[in-house]
Amino acid sequence: MAPPLRVLFATSEIAPWVKTGGLGDVSAALPDALRRLGVEVRVVVPAYSALLSAFPERTPVATIAHPAGLLPASTIFEAHTASGLPLLMVHCPEFYERPGGPYQNPGGFDWPDNYLRFGLLSKVAALLASDASPLPWRPQILHCNDWQTGLAPAYLRYRLPSPAASVMTVHNLLFQGMFPAATMAPLDLPPHAFVMSGVEFHGNLSFLKAGLQIGDWITTVSPTYAREIQTPEFGYGLEGLLAHRSGEMSGILNGIDDAWDPARDPHIAALYDFDRIELKAQNKAALQQRLGLRADPGAPLLAVVSRLTYQKGLDLLAAVGDNIALRGAQLALLGAGEHWMQDAFADLAQRYPGQFAAVIGYNESLAHQIEAGGDIFLMPSRFEPCGLNQMYSLRYGTPPLVRATGGLADTVVDAATAGADANGFVFDTPDAAAFLAAIDRALEAWRDKTRWRQLQSVGMHTDFSWSHAAAQYIAVYRNLTAEPV
Numbered sequence: 377m378a379p380p381l382r383v384l385f386a387t388s389e390i391a392p393w394v395k396t397g398g399l400g401d402v403s404a405a406l407p408d409a410l411r412r413l414g415v416e417v418r419v420v421v422p423a424y425s426a427l428l429s430a431f432p433e434r435t436p437v438a439t440i441a442h443p444a445g446l447l448p449a450s451t452i453f454e455a456h457t458a459s460g461l462p463l464l465m466v467h468c469p470e471f472y473e474r475p476g477g478p479y480q481n482p483g484g485f486d487w488p489d490n491y492l493r494f495g496l497l498s499k500v501a502a503l504l505a506s507d508a509s510p511l512p513w514r515p516q517i518l519h520c521n522d523w524q525t526g527l528a529p530a531y532l533r534y535r536l537p538s539p540a541a542s543v544m545t546v547h548n549l550l551f552q553g554m555f556p557a558a559t560m561a562p563l564d565l566p567p568h569a570f571v572m573s574g575v576e577f578h579g580n581l582s583f584l585k586a587g588l589q590i591g592d593w594i595t596t597v598s599p600t601y602a603r604e605i606q607t608p609e610f611g612y613g614l615e616g617l618l619a620h621r622s623g624e625m626s627g628i629l630n631g632i633d634d635a636w637d638p639a640r641d642p643h644i645a646a647l648y649d650f651d652r653i654e655l656k657a658q659n660k661a662a663l664q665q666r667l668g669l670r671a672d673p674g675a676p677l678l679a680v681v682s683r684l685t686y687q688k689g690l691d692l693l694a695a696v697g698d699n700i701a702l703r704g705a706q707l708a709l710l711g712a713g714e715h716w717m718q719d720a721f722a723d724l725a726q727r728y729p730g731q732f733a734a735v736i737g738y739n740e741s742l743a744h745q746i747e748a749g750g751d752i753f754l755m756p757s758r759f760e761p762c763g764l765n766q767m768y769s770l771r772y773g774t775p776p777l778v779r780a781t782g783g784l785a786d787t788v789v790d791a792a793t794a795g796a797d798a799n800g801f802v803f804d805t806p807d808a809a810a811f812l813a814a815i816d817r818a819l820e821a822w823r824d825k826t827r828w829r830q831l832q833s834v835g836m837h838t839d840f841s842w843s844h845a846a847a848q849y850i851a852v853y854r855n856l857t858a859e860p861v
Contacts (some may be wrong), residue, residue: 553583663749679750
């Protein structure tokens, strides 16, 4: 039997304490799934205020000084989640104990020193994955995630002895961590790293490009997204590099964790599974009551939980809002993002009281209730590396309506195929007319209860657990350490 793999998982988010999107969910669920399969895994993450509050019994295990004061000294605290997952929290109060989110101030603007904040995270992660680590535990694999840890492979190459192998996971290629060339010195990167084969990208320093160029293996969060980012439409200038490295890249679909299970979800009004699917109606009634919608079981309820951004295609929903109202459907929306979009949905809710409800912000409990109480879940994304809500929706018997992109294309099969694996609705062209046509198809199918039950059955019986994804990551790790799978 092969010895346990040792993996250091580097991330800027971890749910439920620090989360702006899917990265936070993945960073909590994947390491736990790896542990259940026998991997020795630790998560290195900034010691944000929320994490310090959540783990008051943390233990200091190392103090790290950086050369010439280019990055501030930091303390590593160790703590354990309720499931036993070890966290290594990088304590640097001037960088991480701030109001607002992990990347932006309370006004919604990026912190101007983000290059230092996540340069420090990358440097510490790399240090802990090398022979220079102050800890006795040494990983064989450093698993980096998105641009915030993308410099770690560069530090391993240019600054540290006996580095571990590195994996670079792209959750969203749009965000690349681009900073001026002048940031090289404060980040303690050598001048010879500022080349095309290193960290340079069109005259700037790119954290993500560094990880993609230098990391030993690349993964993305769905097979379709791995192919899409090798094209100009989705590659954002990195398509050439990614195509060049396609032989060292895997698309591994994310899973969803047990917190999203209608049979044991503490947030919803009535627990159910497919054998008790009739209880879903109680959740619809409870959601209608909570959001001030008319108590009408005969009105199809469209559901949205999303960031309100161009990427997510929610401008298409705003454009067809009046058409949806004319069709007698209800809308329950939870999300925040671009201000004009927030205003557009607030206006729709004001113009159609009792029919549309828009909650601006995020509420975990309400998100679960929308999944359980909705009839059709809308995800008209222009691109979606993986997507989690469509998988939540399938598990909750709320057939999703999605655009054919990324992980949405990998998980949702259009009802028009009439195949045994059909589980939702898919449209191709990212415009309002195509979106509305798909909504009309979904509303028609919803009225056919036999057909609808079949769609729900397929979705609710599909296994989206993390164990399958974790096994694929282990295969990648074993390949990099030259150990048998």
